[in-house]
Amino acid sequence: MSAKDPSTTHVMAAAAEISPAPTLANVRGFVFDIDGTLALADKRLNGYQALPGACELLALLRERGIPHVGFTNGSTKTPQQLSQALTQIGIELDPQHTLTPVSVAVDLFSRRRYKRILVLGGEGVWKPLVEAGFDVVRSPARADDADAVLIGWHPDFALGDLEAACRAVWAGAAFYTVSKAAVVASREGRALGISGALAAAVGSVTGKKAVVVGKPSAQALVCASGRLGGLKPAQMAIVGDDISLENAMALRSGAMSVGVHTGLSSAEDFARLPVASRPHLSISGVDRLLEMLR
Structure with missing residues (x-):
């Protein structure tokens, strides 16, 4: 903020x-x-x-x-x-x-004049950014020149996603996550909040703290x-x-x-x-x- x-x-x-x-x-x-x-x-x-x-x-x-x-x-x-x-x-x-938190990200990234965004997440994360006109790169593809990294719902994440995010943050990209909530309510009890865990992993490698947009x-x-x-x-x-x-x-x-x-x-x-x-x-x-x- x-x-x-x-x-x-x-x-x-x-x-x-x-x-x-x-x-x-x-x-x-x-x-x-x-x-x-x-x-x-x-x-x-x-x-x-x-x-x-x-x-x-x-x-x-x-x-x-x-x-x-x-x-x-x-x-x-x-x-x-x-x-x-x-x-x-x-x-x-x-x-x-x-x-959704990506609604917030679209507004915020527009105000901050970001252009190129590396996204760790599924369609709910990357699609609104594409529709808003951002140049979106989806991990595990690399975007070391990204203005920002955004982590969202990404249950199929792998090592390549973590590496892409870390390299972009090391290169100076701003670092965001949709949420740091550990769990969310569901009919089957508490469901895991993935974005916070991924942001913590990137943070542990880069030493950078993710900004929550949600x-x-x-x-x-x-x-x-x-x-x-x-x-x-x-x-x-x-x-x-x-x-x-x-x-x-x-x-x-x-x-x-x-x-x-x-x-x-x-x-x-x-x-x-x-x-x-x-x-x-x-x-x-x-x-x-x-x-x-x-």
């Missing part, structure tokens, strides 16, 4: 204007996590099933004209593919309001704000199941944090946090949020 990035500065400065205890009455837009919040998939992050209340809640927000986005830290699918998969199960989110980064909040029409953090509710992702992003920025118990974190997990680190609302699931908004 660059302190000179004007869009980041705008959103973070807005956090200083918040009241100490945000409530739903102040919320003008919602950022929803997907896995463990709106839906659950299998361990390969396919075969989504909607969680109770998710379809009805988004329908209510559409009816009332309240802006909202779905924001996953996963990168198995492009926003278009994820939008289609969710719409098929009744969770209607158009591609413009379906965000949640809970300030850049992720900048991207979400843009898709919500420029809402300030104090006007947002960030809804999710992960203490270290959605809850952390909300509390750092001054947004309202709504923790749900349908994914990684239980009611007890949220309650064990220090008071200042707890979500403003800890609820059983988005079906309860639906009841509160009706």
Whole structure:
């Protein structure tokens, strides 16, 4: 994150204007996590099933004209593919309001005027960058002249991928990962978060620390704000199941944090946090949020 990035500065400065205890009455837009919040998939992050209340809640927000986005830290699918998969199960989110960390990377890399990107990852990682006009090289092909390296979902990684990334970073490429989350919620329990493990491997060789573009980064909040029409953090509710992702992003920025118990974190997990680190609302699931908004 660059302190000179004007869009980041705008959103973070807005956090200083918040009241100490945000409530739903102040919320003008919602950022929803997907896995463990709106839906659950299998361990390969396919075969989504909607969680109770998710379809009805988004329908209510559409009816009332309240802006909202779905924001996953996963990168198995492009926003278009994820939008289609969710719409098929009744969770209607158009591609413009379906965000992945690569959505953030596209915005950030454009602002930083990067041109050539080395990608470790599948279609969900490289395709949005290609569509945005970047010169994308996919590991294990080498790109020692790359402006940046981006690591995403890459379950079939091999030694050649690691070597390509390390050589690009050694040559001066900026180093990014979609997420450092160790696990993600699925119907089969906790699924491994691959990008963080790969970033740690590259970091152990190069001595460089990967910058996270997904949640809970300030850049992720900048991207979400843009898709919500420029809402300030104090006007947002960030809804999710992960203490270290959605809850952390909300509390750092001054947004309202709504923790749900349908994914990684239980009611007890949220309650064990220090008071200042707890979500403003800890609820059983988005079906309860639906009841509160009706």
